[in-house]
Amino acid sequence: MSKQTPPLIQMLGQLIAAPSISSTTTEHDMSNLAVITLLAEWLDNLGFKTEIMPVPGYPGKANLIATLGHGPGGLVLSGHTDTVPCNDELWKSNPFRLTERDNRLYGLGTCDMKGFFPIAIEAARKFINTPLAAPLIILATADEESSMSGAQALVDAGKPKARYAIIGEPTEMTPIRMHKGMMMESIRITGSAGHSSDPSLGANALDAMHAVLSELVKYRNHLQQNYQNSAFSVNVPTLNLGCIHGGDNPNRICGQCELEYDIRPLPGMGLSLLREDITRRVRPIEDLFNVKIDCRPLFPGIPSFETDKNASLVRMAEQLTGHTAEAVAFGTEAPFLQSLGMETIVMGPGSINQAHQPDEFLALDQITPTVDILTQMIQRYCVEVQKENTGV
Known part of the structure; x- marks a missing residue:
């Protein structure tokens, strides 16, 4: 074991002490380079070949691809380096200092x-002097919590290449083989203002938005009548009307109004087709109310994700954890890695119930079991590769 790479808890302490918030709000958004640099140093010391990959168009943001061994196939252990913003005053301890209690x-x-990173590195340490039949890749990405720009940059670059991928999001080590997609969309209506005493003096954007809202509710009902998947606790796609802004005074015809909403599509529902459906449904409202309607995504979106229940990685994860693979409503980077040709699952320590909350924590008793499971995954997919075609 390299003396230059710290013990697991010390690694986690250094990562927590390196703030890497990503946010759609400029004043909260931070670089993730401090985290990437730490991980690259530790993995380089262990003999990994490390590549720091700047994210195009996002200054101060980078991915890390660290590879042990070479050749086709192999296993990716992947995580994102960013966090959501936090309210320091709601925490019982400093959120940027690792605190045990x-x-x-x-x-x-x-x-x-x-x-997930120190745990993955701890599992990887065991194989530093072991000949690998296929590579082990530790992947660290940028901006998962905001734009998915890091994952998209990997897709655009066509790397890394491997056969299997485990994304260590907090699932309490229950394997996840399906999740819904996520779209955040905007509909902006531009009318014309005027004195409220005479409606003919303007074109009321709020009146038009009322018609748009009715159309979206009808479309939601249509989706939920035609798409269901019993693997999900909420077994239908959802469309949430999130926030609306418009007008400036009660005695003035509303000249502009904007709605922001989200859709959580089921696997098999394409994001672009959903956008096309909505645009087609609301477009006639323009002529009806003499307004301009602009439909646009607030970010590119996260596709839905599904790995076959009989896939090798799913069966192996079920065997090692004792948990049947499940489906979740939240989105991850899984569809991006899957699009690179990897059989992918989501599985990591910690609970999603603690994520994005004050006093976020990782239970100590989850660390050793997770190291053990990842060790067995590395053994199976990077050392015993000849078993790939014979089942688990």
Whole structure:
């Protein structure tokens, strides 16, 4: 074991002490380079070949691809380096200092998901002097919590290449083989203002928005009548009307109004087709109310994700954890890695119930079992590769 790479808990402490918030709000958004640099140094010391990959168009943001061994196939252990913003005053301890109490490790990102990296590195240490038949790749991405720009940059670059991928999001080590997609969309209506005493003096954007809202509710009903998947606790696609802004005074015809909403599509529902459906449904409202309607995504979106229940990686994860693979409503980077040709699951320590909350924590008793499971995964997919075609 390299003396230059710290023990697991010390690694986690250093990662927590390196703030890496990503946010759609400029004043909260930070670089993730401090985290990437730490991981690259530790993995380089262990003999990994490390590549720091700047994210195009996002200054101060980078991915890390660290590879042990070479050749085709192999296993990716992947996580994102960023966290959501936090309210320091709501925490019982400093969110940027790792704090142990009640058999838990507290700090921003402990479970979502900086804690996965030291655990993955601890499992990887066991194979430093073992000949690998296929490579082990530790992947660290940028901006999962905001734009998915890091994952998209990987897709655009066509790397890394491997056969299997485990994304260590907090699932309490229950394997996840399906999740819904996520779209955040805007509909902006531009009318014309005028004196409210005479409606003919303007074109009321709020009146038009009322018609748009009715059309969206009808479309939601249509989706839920035609798409269901019993693997999900909420077994239908959802369309949430999130926030609306418009007008400036009660005695003035509303000249502009904007709605922001989200859709959580089921696997098999394409984002672009959903956008096309909505645009087609609301477009006639323009002529009806003499307004201009602009439909646009607030970010590119996260596709839905599904790995076959009989896939090798799913069966192996079920065998090692004792949990049947499940489906979740939240989105991850899984569809991006899957699009690179990897059989992919989501599985990591910690609970999603602690993510994005004050006093986020990782339970100490989840660390050793997770190291053991990842060790067995590395053994199976990087050392015993000849078993790939014979089942688990």
